Amino acid sequence: MATAALSASTRTDTGKGVARKLRAGGKVPAVVYGHAREPLSLSLDRRELERLLDRVAAASTVIDLAIDGASRRTLIREVQRDPVRRVILHVDFLELVAGEKVTVEVRISYEGTPAGVKTGGGIFEEVLHDLEIEVDPANIPEKFVVDISELQIGHSLHVSDIALPEGVTLITDPIVTICICSAPREEVEPVVAAAAAAAEPDAAAEPELIRKPKEGDEEPAEPAS
16 A cells, blocks of 8 residues: 655635635645545645655555644545646545545556567557556555566457455456557558659640630641642
8 A cells, every 4th residue: 555644734714715825825725525524624735745746646545644733544536737737726635444445546557578569569558557446445556567478469458357456346347458469560661753753644745735626716827838
């Protein structure tokens, strides 16, 4: 189980205006909910939060949230960002309780080089990056390691090929493909410029007029005798 620590302060004022003032002061509004309690409004330091999100898998890392001296074990449930500037606007935390299972997404880590890539020049593609599971918070895996070294061209692996630890319940459909080794793409031979040019009429040549002269057309002059 991956864990990290983060500090927070409670706040009593809410609303869009309050949130804007917090962000202007280098803070991020947040809320923690769950365990049959009323949601608690929080304020986080933006830089501390950004450093944390840069180094952990937010969806599956248990965050020890220090709130005014008291600690709560939580999971980040949502991080709202500005669609243009990508700055963090708001964070939702879910409080965890031992014995109460939670649904999380855990990263899939592919290790090794497929045999089809080594010997046949195949192309390896990751189709699925995360696996959704239900698990006790104390047993959340940091990642699922998948060995792809035996993967041949034209073969694929599926969710059902991943070994799950005891106590983990799979949510993702077992038949879903997680990765595939495809055949190398064939290169199309370039068209030879000379052959293409030979197939086209000479643009510099004058076209031949093939029609009978109409009445009124100027007749060609007779050669002088």
